[in-house]
Amino acid sequence: MSIDRGLAGWLQLTLTPGLGAAAVRGLLTQFGLPENIFAAPRAQLERVAGPAAAGLSRSDETAEAVQKALRWAEAPGHAVVTLADAAYPRLLLEIADPPPLLYTVGRPELLARPSLAIVGSRNATAQGMRNAQQFAQAFSAAGLTIVSGLAMGIDAAAHAGGLAEEGSTIAVLGTGVDLTYPRHNAALAERIARAGLLLSEFPLGTPGAAHNFPRRNRLISGLAQGCLVVEAALASGSLITARTAAEQGREVFAIPGSIHSPLTKGCHALIKQGAKLVESAEDVLAELTAFRRTGFASTRTATSQPGADEPLLTHMGFDPVDVESLCARAGLSVERVSAELLRLELAGRVAALPGGMYQRLN
């Protein structure tokens, strides 16, 4: 049994047949990094992950899939982001079941941006599509990355709006990231692969399967600070995504419409349950005050990926400090420090105080 360090270990762990996501999380929680898991006695592994842990010692069976994924990851624009990577989206760490790794095609730096999910019906009305596109474009211009699911209808319109401005867009797939589904959106997927980010937690080659879409939906909401529903019927996947967003502590927004249209009933149901009614992109931006306070513009340069020990935090101490003092202490530019502070604020590690001061929280 030969286990590579680093990415190969993560791939091996997640590609082991029969070892589910919960078992993988259990093992990671118990033993830490994959190399520790593979070094642990089988009895200990089975105590945590049950009989499926036996698969971990039969690595030959998954070796081919691991090698294939490693080769895939070497291609330009391809990446595999693990829980241990600094590039792993902080907001996903907050959800109940963060995926151990993410396969991405495109610009992984978008994962560090403030973002908003936009979801809705596949069979949207022309006006619904126009709303999705226009709202997404306004958010993107304000620096928010648009997260959606690359479905027909509202999803596609939201991605297109995101691509039109600086914030760009992330498409979360329910298949392997090397398959784009549905085929109708192949051209859009190609644009996103170049100017945005395609993302999936599912192994390469995973075909479309109904039970994978709810899992996918939790990433759409989990990756974003809020979730906007544009048009949705009462029993629809969009509503499930919105409810997941609420469970994840995300702000839920919905666009109202005629009481006689079936595609507004989902939005109205959400508003009745406490979602914010929005008439304009400004309504949403006003709610996401954390972003407004630090300024969207600065987030456009937030592409740095500091190490796990967050050097800026060590320069902060636990007393309120202004940005200039931090720049002097850390020897970094205002631009860089502002971007870092935004990221740390989004991760709940620093708080912005009145008067432009910042305070470390943990």
Added chain:
Amino acid sequence: MSIDRGLAGWLQLTLTPGLGAAAVRGLLTQFGLPENIFAAPRAQLERVAGPAAAGLSRSDETAEAVQKALRWAEAPGHAVVTLADAAYPRLLLEIADPPPLLYTVGRPELLARPSLAIVGSRNATAQGMRNAQQFAQAFSAAGLTIVSGLAMGIDAAAHAGGLAEEGSTIAVLGTGVDLTYPRHNAALAERIARAGLLLSEFPLGTPGAAHNFPRRNRLISGLAQGCLVVEAALASGSLITARTAAEQGREVFAIPGSIHSPLTKGCHALIKQGAKLVESAEDVLAELTAFRRTGFASTRTATSQPGADEPLLTHMGFDPVDVESLCARAGLSVERVSAELLRLELAGRVAALPGGMYQRLN
């Protein structure tokens, strides 16, 4: 100076030139019924109502107006309801400035019914008018009396819907009740005078004046348990009525619509501020649980006007009691007792308990 007892005193008091509504309320609060006011020394009256109280001792000037009003009140269908009358709407007593008297044409027994205000734009869309009419008709069928302002557009549609079913409708005027304004609605006003109720607090012959309409609007909301806004622009009288309703502790409901229509912006603003988004009449009825609990049907017979001492309350004591026992004690039919209980519940004097029991509150 000769002051008639009863209605003439109320008319004299409210028709005295220069004596405003606040002064009249102050005098009534201080001295009780009008005859006590007219019997009080002028110095005492002026201490409460200021120099305008002088007008009270120059009764000859208003005698003609009083006589005219008394003659008017004798005509079939005409009535003047004073604060001291049992027919005076209980809900109006809850507002900050209940009018001392109400001039009515039609069926004053509608004042004892559970009711809902429906307001909206004069320049409503065809769909808005249809919504107002259909919602009003559904509420009316459920036993709610529709209260509105006899304006063009949503008001007219709401009245028409109310007239189509048992609950009927009350039109609150900003002019004297003997003038119907606008003329366009003269035919509707005639129907309401026969099958519903026209109501005004303003003296007979009072012409339309802009400053009277906000005062009128507080009665529209004050007479009703809730206020539904169907279509309204952002700066509109309907929104003022809705805000007054909220201040009066009434439930506010609004129908959403396209974010691109100016006539939904008022409704959306209300929903953002906490109004309930409604898609159907059932949404409203579900909120007005007090009515549902006791059943709308029973309210159709709630036409009795018991005296101020509420004989049924004396039969209740302060222990929970069921309807059958109350019927036996009071010697009244189940229908009559149920109607009375509903009225008392709406007035906040009894509470409905689980298991069909009722308890006196004060």
